[in-house]
Amino acid sequence: MANGERITVDNGVLNVPNKPIIPFIEGDGIGPDIWAAASKVLEAAVEKAYNGEKGIEWKEVLAGQKAYDKTGEWLPAETLDVIREYILAIKGPLTTPIGGGIRSLNVALRQELDLFTCLRPVRYFKGVPSPLKKPEDTDMVIFRENTEDIYAGIEYAKGSDEVKKVIQFLQDEMGVKNIRFPETSGIGIKPVSEEGTKRLVRAAIEYALTEGRKSVTLVHKGNIMKFTEGAFKNWGYEVAEQEFGNKVFTWAEYDRIVEKDGKDAANKAQADAEAEGKIIIKDSIADIFLQQILTRPAEFDVVATMNLNGDYVSDALAAQVGGIGIAPGANINYETGHAIFEATHGTAPKYAGLDKVNPSSVLLSGVLMLEHIGWTEAAELVMKSIEKTIASKVVTYDFARLMDGATEVKCSEFGNELIKNMG
Ligand SMILES: NC(=O)C1=CN([C@@H]2O[C@H](COP(=O)(O)OP(=O)(O)OC[C@H]3O[C@@H](n4cnc5c(N)ncnc54)[C@H](OP(=O)(O)O)[C@@H]3O)[C@@H](O)[C@H]2O)C=CC1
Ligand SMILES: O=C(O)CCC(=O)C(=O)O
Numbered sequence: 001m002a003n004g005e006r007i008t009v010d011n012g013v014l015n016v017p018n019k020p021i022i023p024f025i026e027g028d029g030i031g032p033d034i035w036a037a038a039s040k041v042l043e044a045a046v047e048k049a050y051n052g053e054k055g056i057e058w059k060e061v062l063a064g065q066k067a068y069d070k071t072g073e074w075l076p077a078e079t080l081d082v083i084r085e086y087i088l089a090i091k092g093p094l095t096t097p098i099g100g101g102i103r104s105l106n107v108a109l110r111q112e113l114d115l116f117t118c119l120r121p122v123r124y125f126k127g128v129p130s131p132l133k134k135p136e137d138t139d140m141v142i143f144r145e146n147t148e149d150i151y152a153g154i155e156y157a158k159g160s161d162e163v164k165k166v167i168q169f170l171q172d173e174m175g176v177k178n179i180r181f182p183e184t185s186g187i188g189i190k191p192v193s194e195e196g197t198k199r200l201v202r203a204a205i206e207y208a209l210t211e212g213r214k215s216v217t218l219v220h221k222g223n224i225m226k227f228t229e230g231a232f233k234n235w236g237y238e239v240a241e242q243e244f245g246n247k248v249f250t251w252a253e254y255d256r257i258v259e260k261d262g263k264d265a266a267n268k269a270q271a272d273a274e275a276e277g278k279i280i281i282k283d284s285i286a287d288i289f290l291q292q293i294l295t296r297p298a299e300f301d302v303v304a305t306m307n308l309n310g311d312y313v314s315d316a317l318a319a320q321v322g323g324i325g326i327a328p329g330a331n332i333n334y335e336t337g338h339a340i341f342e343a344t345h346g347t348a349p350k351y352a353g354l355d356k357v358n359p360s361s362v363l364l365s366g367v368l369m370l371e372h373i374g375w376t377e378a379a380e381l382v383m384k385s386i387e388k389t390i391a392s393k394v395v396t397y398d399f400a401r402l403m404d405g406a407t408e409v410k411c412s413e414f415g416n417e418l419i420k421n422m423g
């Protein structure tokens, strides 16, 4: 086989050689354990699917503690340059200290490469322990805005010169009277833009159309945060109606029909739209949404939301289908083609180096990557093997503690079992 080559991108379309070079970040904490297990499984699936005609050449790039120890920098410029050049990458989790210290490297990677969608599919694997009666009803795909919101990192600490300036500006020039304790407040700023919202919602609707999904729900807290989260909802409906026309039916349209012709007419219009296979664009306020995904999961499909809501919703939905050990993700810019695949969970520091945790989240992120480059046969092999292995009740601690009659295996052993059960 030829030596590795670069993936290139032409007008947003990927050209994938038979031996693509794909950068990886091993990650902090449990990162080395899960990456070792998952990369072996991905290699075995590609080898088996294509009889050695295709293969991935991994290229390590540094970030986090390993980068700091080797270079004195947490996120070396070279890492960003390499990912920019090689288009796709996959990463393990990176630690972010709480209440001080460096800002999130995970967020920095997303912002630096403008990976505006955090795509997190949530589906159930038969046999996985779940707190729900019918976990198989949970089949959602989260589109989380990845570059804005409170994650922009515009924050000023209590007592700093900056916070005093901001509070003074708000009080003196903006007439703000309700900062309850101005002397002891920190301040965070939440930018949410029309452009950022529309590109995210556009990507979610395009995904729903391509994948034959039924609805896109805009999740927001727009009753309280009117000009950020409320605007997200309005811009979402706008982009749906202006750019997708009669391929969608929105609840904004529903409301207009109610006003003009009454509720029965609106219900009929929605039922007709559903029968015609149009995508229903609806919205839900974030707090009730968190209840309804538990009580009525079948009503939700594609979910589009802002950064912080998306972070909370991701972990909550992961719990419904067996937990964060099996929750994959991808950070994607659909315009430039750049993407970084990564698990939804973090570094789980108490398990670091114990060869204990479930490698499935980063592995399934690798499956998303295989699908993304069109290597669906290899992706399918991994999926089938996960199903078979879980059905045989050979699982890591997280599932074993909730399953009757399970055999608990280590992270690396679970990876080997997946390879054994492949095909
Ligand atoms: N994208 C990223 O790189 C992310 C990084 N982080 C960072 O990770 C660090 C730790 O965050 P924390 O809030 O503790 O969240 P984590 O997701 O790291 O861990 C929380 C708990 O989730 C369970 N868990 C996590 N990963 C696995 C796995 N692979 N298999 C089985 N169970 C798993 C464990 O549960 P149990 O204890 O029940 O066994 C663990 O204690 C922080 O610095 C945070 O900022 C967090 C999220 C994402
Ligand atoms: O960057 C971090 O440390 C946390 C990020 C996170 O929780 C997420 O992206 O889901």
Ligand SMILES: [Mg+2]
Pocket (backbone or CB within 6 Å): 311, 312, 314, 315, 344
């Ligand atoms: Mg999170």
